[in-house]
Amino acid sequence: MSTSDEEIWEECPEEEDDYEEIYREYLEGSQESIFWNAPSSAVQLAGTNKFLLVNGPDAGQVSEIGDVSETEPGTAPPLINRDGALDGSLPLFLTHKGGQHHRHLSHALARLHQSHGDNISLGVILKVYGQSAQASRGFFEQCATAAVRIADPMCYLLDENILRLKKDPVSKSALSRAPYLRDPDDKNFLGRVLNAQREIGANLLLTPGRALDADNPKQSINALFEEGERAMSLLGSGERLALNITTPARWLISESLREQLFNELLDHEEHQIWFVRSQWRSQRSHTQPADIELLNGYKRLSELALDEDRRLLLPQTGLTGWLMLAHGAKGFGIGSSGTDQAFTEPSFGRKPGATRKERYFERQLLHTVERNVHDVLASLPDYQPCTCPYCSTLLSSPAWSHEFAGLHLLYSIGRLTAEIQKDSNNGYHPAIRRIVNRASRYVADKGLTDINAPQHLSAWGQLL
Numbered sequence: 001m002s003t004s005d006e007e008i009w010e011e012c013p014e015e016e017d018d019y020e021e022i023y024r025e026y027l028e029g030s031q032e033s034i035f036w037n038a039p040s041s042a043v044q045l046a047g048t049n050k051f052l053l054v055n056g057p058d059a060g061q062v063s064e065i066g067d068v069s070e071t072e073p074g075t076a077p078p079l080i081n082r083d084g085a086l087d088g089s090l091p092l093f094l095t096h097k098g099g100q101h102h103r104h105l106s107h108a109l110a111r112l113h114q115s116h117g118d119n120i121s122l123g124v125i126l127k128v129y130g131q132s133a134q135a136s137r138g139f140f141e142q143c144a145t146a147a148v149r150i151a152d153p154m155c156y157l158l159d160e161n162i163l164r165l166k167k168d169p170v171s172k173s174a175l176s177r178a179p180y181l182r183d184p185d186d187k188n189f190l191g192r193v194l195n196a197q198r199e200i201g202a203n204l205l206l207t208p209g210r211a212l213d214a215d216n217p218k219q220s221i222n223a224l225f226e227e228g229e230r231a232m233s234l235l236g237s238g239e240r241l242a243l244n245i246t247t248p249a250r251w252l253i254s255e256s257l258r259e260q261l262f263n264e265l266l267d268h269e270e271h272q273i274w275f276v277r278s279q280w281r282s283q284r285s286h287t288q289p290a291d292i293e294l295l296n297g298y299k300r301l302s303e304l305a306l307d308e309d310r311r312l313l314l315p316q317t318g319l320t321g322w323l324m325l326a327h328g329a330k331g332f333g334i335g336s337s338g339t340d341q342a343f344t345e346p347s348f349g350r351k352p353g354a355t356r357k358e359r360y361f362e363r364q365l366l367h368t369v370e371r372n373v374h375d376v377l378a379s380l381p382d383y384q385p386c387t388c389p390y391c392s393t394l395l396s397s398p399a400w401s402h403e404f405a406g407l408h409l410l411y412s413i414g415r416l417t418a419e420i421q422k423d424s425n426n427g428y429h430p431a432i433r434r435i436v437n438r439a440s441r442y443v444a445d446k447g448l449t450d451i452n453a454p455q456h457l458s459a460w461g462q463l464l
């Protein structure tokens with residue numbers, strides 16, 4: 001287990017306001033500011049008289065033409081709505097708004113939509129308490145390309161006895177912004193949880209998502225579905241609900257626990273959308289779990305969703321979630337920081353004053369490596385440089401931009417998701433297997449070790 005390469009900001013994502021202040025100071029005069037201060041430009045949304053802003057301070061929003069200085073050639077695909085994203089055939093790429101580097105997520109989403117919107121649908125996930133309600137609404141508005149908007153109520157933080165959580169998981173600011181967390185036994189708890197999401201502007205509501213207890217499986221599952229049934233009865237016209245399921249990894253690994261849950265999911269046809277988060281063992285930042293039993297549990301769940309025509313969304317799973325598209329998952333969640341890509345048991349934070357690791361996602365490896373390792377790989381003849389909107393600035397600046405590295409990661413995995421849709425006639429399995437096989441061949445002679453080695457690839461190969 002790593003204790004040195006976790007990042008301190010990833011440990012306290014709710015302290016966002018402090019972060020913003022530091023970030024503003026840091027941005028002044030940086031190389032990134034040149035990029036972000038570029039003049040506004042826009043691209044026409046095909047078949048409409050509207051324009052998607054793809055550069056400038058309002059990138060990500062949709063505008064009438066009057067207020068942009070420049071238009072880019074070509075058109076972007078028309079925007080799709082929530083039901084088009086949930087019920088249509090495209091994979092759903094969900095972006096988590098983390099505690100850091102989220103200011104320009106809407107830029108990455110706009111660029112992804114512009115170039116790949118024919119092959120992926122987009123969504124965003126924020127935490128109800130992650131910022132003020134007004135800031136949450138603003139974020140949703142900024143991300144006009146996100147067809148699905150989710151405000152995670154984070155009620156599993158109340159389940160310290162079931163999950164492994166950091167000490168005092170519900171902070172003071174969380175309690176003030178999500179007061180329902182104060183009183184889960186209140187008879188209106190469920191209504192308050194749903195209302196908090198509505199007020200922010202979420203368009204796919206979640207049930208509270210209290211963690212399932214492996215020591216009381218029957219009782220836990222009953223409570224989940226009772227709550228789901230009551231939540232359904234509280235929906236207004238046009239509202240949609242996802243059954244929010246949080247479990248320790250054991251539930252996916254143990255055949256008996258898995259079957260109990262799967263049987264109930266099967267029986268409750270009213271729940272068309274499953275939002276499933278399973279807590280992984282502590283692992284190093286930016287790595288994927290290689291536990292074949294856990295991966296197999298995810299695979300079985302994905303197959304169940306596919307067979308039963310339900311939509312399985314796997315928040316906070318990063319590339320592992322992408323892999324599950326091969327088996328029938330509809331979408332997965334990823335962010336630009338380590339914590340938004342893996343729901344793990346907590347590990348120790350970075351020591352104060354320790355340098356933050358400079359990391360780069362290598363598309364050919366399906367893995368994130370240290371910057372110096374990237375430099376070596378990039379000097380080899382079989383290297384394919386990234387063409388995302390961020391890499392030319394990222395890789396030509398002397399100072400490493402963690403923000404650009406995060407946006408590059410996000411954009412690259414969005415592109416990988418679009419690629420499998422484009423490359424598939426009949427399900428994503430063959431397309432994903434080809435990409436994974438290529439990565440396994442690519443890594444073979446690279447001599448990568450420790451955190452730079454994509455140790456998940458052999459488990460993935462077995463699974464596929």
Ligand SMILES: [Zn+2]
Nearest residue numbers: 386388391408
């Ligand atoms: Zn890139």
